[in-house]
Amino acid sequence: MRQVKSGDTIRVHYHGKLNDGTTFDSSEGREPLEFEVGAGMMIPGFDSGVLGMAKGEKKTLVIAAEEAYGPVQNEMFLEFPIDRFPADMKPEVGMALNMTDGQGQNFPVVIAEVKEELVILDANHPLAGKELVFDIELVEIDGDTPLIIMP
The missing domain is CATH 2.40.10.330 (Thrombin, subunit H)
Structure with a gap:
């Protein structure tokens, strides 16, 4: 089964929480989040955390502040x-x-x-200095379906 690599465009469902369980963001009730892995569109810990995942896989990422929104400055x-x-x-x-x-x-x-x-x-990001916990499910990897050419 194909695994996520840098440069892939993927779609994930996610639930972002703080250590105390408080939800700060979620894709529940919305379309999955789409992004290109490694393109700098996501916080570094999320970007690297999806590498190697396969379609349908679920995992929990615990991301240190330094790999999220950085320390409070x-x-x-x-x-x-x-x-x-x-x-x-x-x-x-x-x-x-x-x-x-x-x-x-x-x-x-x-x-x-x-x-x-x-x-x-x-003026710090509201999540600066915080460790973040994401429950994610990889919904799709673009190009995951083989191309079928009909005569």
Whole structure:
């Protein structure tokens, strides 16, 4: 039976959880996730974790933070003057916001701390610093079916 190798386009169903069992994402009720293995479309631990799998195989991947979204980076905590928030907005810890950088790119942040004159914003990926657990099922490997030519 054919096994997944780098460069294959595959489809998987997955259930992503944290160590405490909290679900952060799942393909349940949706089409399977499609991606090219080794193309950098997925976190490194997921990409390498599907190598060698066969169609219909199920497995659990435990992916360290370094092979997922990386460690929490202190330089991704930003100080923002509280007086720059809209007057009708009361900043609160845990509030999710979208910021725009100097090049016009939007990026998500979460309020980590509210001080008297400053708000500390966390621009790390929400899953940074976390070990991730994925239950996956390989649904299909593109090109897995032999080509049949009809006369």
